[in-house]
Amino acid sequence: MKNVKIIGWNKGFNKVQFTLLLRGQVGYSLSAAKHIVDEILSGSVVNVEIEESYFFEFIEKAKQLGVVVQADDSKGNLITTYPVK
């Protein structure tokens, strides 16, 4: 498992689709997934554990849905999806 830190959201953040992504692909319950989304909206930094095989796809999908994430790839590089101004 790899840790992904969710550090914010951009205008256009698709809350429902991200909730469903956390529920479906990542494996959280609907309740837990919604709680994570509400925490993101309140400005909290949230850590989620992602299967290694799904790591890059998750980051890409999270970015497309308007989530700002930070994570280390397997080579020790820091990946950040920056806010879109």
Next chain:
Amino acid sequence: MNQSELQIDSSPHFRSRAGIRDVIGTGKEGTFLSDVARNIDELGYNGTAEFIQQGINVNTVKGALDNGSSVIVNLRTKVDGGAHAVVIDYIKNGRAYIIDPLPQGIGSAYSVPVNRLGSVLTGDGVILRPMSVIANVSKEGNQLVLRGMHIDGPGAGSSNLGQLRDVARALGREYGVREVVIYGGQRTTGANPGKIPRPIVIRVNP
């Protein structure tokens, strides 16, 4: 007080096949996809249906399915150079899974390689985008309270209050309450991202 998480997806009410054919204008020659898009709300569908002419390709289909939409496409037929409409159910491992109304009155389900699908698309199709709602739900006396509601509509500004009222009333009837109170979650789209909308009270039987 009973509190739970709830996800609601818009879906058509039950109709007989004849009733559906009547609403979408199916005749002996078939159905115009543009009529499907135009009339599907009469079947109780709360999302939106967009008819796309000459703009559907495999990527459009895949993107729509990934976003939870349903997709109807026209395929070129070998027989007469015409078109035949099918539903693309999902795409997985390079194959498109299709629900086909043929044989007439029976229907069939099968899969084809995605590139094969791409080669027979006419470019016309209908994308059905559901309205999804996620909220913390509690029943408090004669009220159903939806807190922190997030809505994923068919597009910016497309989930209008009328659709929301319809969904809320249907839910209220299901729970046997007089009113549904909606506390919207923080907005992330539109003119005021970050704003928490004012509560909305909807009478179930106006």
